[in-house]
Amino acid sequence: MEDFEQQLESLFKITKTSKISELSKKLEVSPTTIRTWRGRKKIPTSAFRKAELSIQNIPKNKNGSHINLPFYEVSASAGDGSLVEAEEQTQLISFEPEWLDKEIGVNPKEVFLMLVEGDSMYPTLKNGAMIMVNRDFNGLSDGIYVMRHEHNLLVKRLQLLPGGIIKVKSDNDMYEPWEINKEHLNGTDIELIGRVVWSGQRM
Template sequence: MDARTHLERLIRERGEDYAGLSRLIGRNAAYVQQYIKRGIPRRLAEEDRRLLARYFEVPEEWLGGPPAALELTESHVVVPQLDVGASAGPGALPDRERPRAHIAFDAGWLRRLGAGDFRKLSTIRVEGDSMAPTLADGDEILVDRSDAGERVRDGIYVLRMDEALIVKRLSVNPAARSVSIRSDNEVYPGWPDCPLNAIDLVGRVVWAGRRIG
């Protein structure tokens, strides 16, 4: 089932209503109904999806989120390598969020990286050069989707803007509840003082790997 079908079935089976769920995620009363019946928006925002999945106690994958990482053994975690890019340039449209492969990581090493919920880890590729020299075109980045929302702090994050994924460096102003978004490549412009609640954070970049030669 796709995300809309899953959500509609959950609503019907559990006796919920569209307006109540819309208010639960802080949206206008018609938001969930428009999403299911009219396809607007095309996909749920990261935080909306997280809240609804938590409320219904189902995996985020059911509501359009990427697949969760799986524990291979007590000491290793299998992380999905998603068939999607995060642009380090003008923006790339992610038309597919499905695994193209899986990578096994040592669980202790992931903890030392500061990774949070292993089930919310995934890798995606970088497209473009606006984060050079820190990140290069074609790099694989490990994204911790549990490290977003209220946990946001200075660092490199993947964001969703107008259905495009981008990877940028964030500087947080906690007093003003705003962030500055910039590229490590000074050729590209940044966006200073963006309201934190206006940004759809996907997750924090905790590791990057690249092919040599």
């Protein structure tokens, strides 16, 4: 486990800061709070989440109007799968309605935000990238989806094959693809949550 100074250095690197005063602004906490973490010799996980969110490429709101989209404190694993213990909305993130409509073409009531965990979708989706997931998609087509497989939440590329077969692929060649039957979708063990329509990662 990293000690406090190593954790602090990680936060500096993520946020591209070098001073406590700069870091506190990025994390939206007071310098006193960070000094308290030093006294406890532990930085809360929420601070790292906030640091990741601070560097996401979220379109800026120019005209004052905005739509708040829910961000869920749960990660879609771009790896072998991470157990989902809770899917709790932790905050709202603002987007321009015009951008959502013209650039993404989604119904704001049907989309949510979450983070990617793991490297199996690299280089398309990097570890820690924010993704926008659209629950309202018309039919299944080739693309990147968030899906629940047994108790794991995954982000994978799906490819339709003849005979009702779906190939579940990773963009990282180090991970082997696997196949499922379309008839098994949205059953007890497999459920499509939504299609990934945007990523706010740094490219």
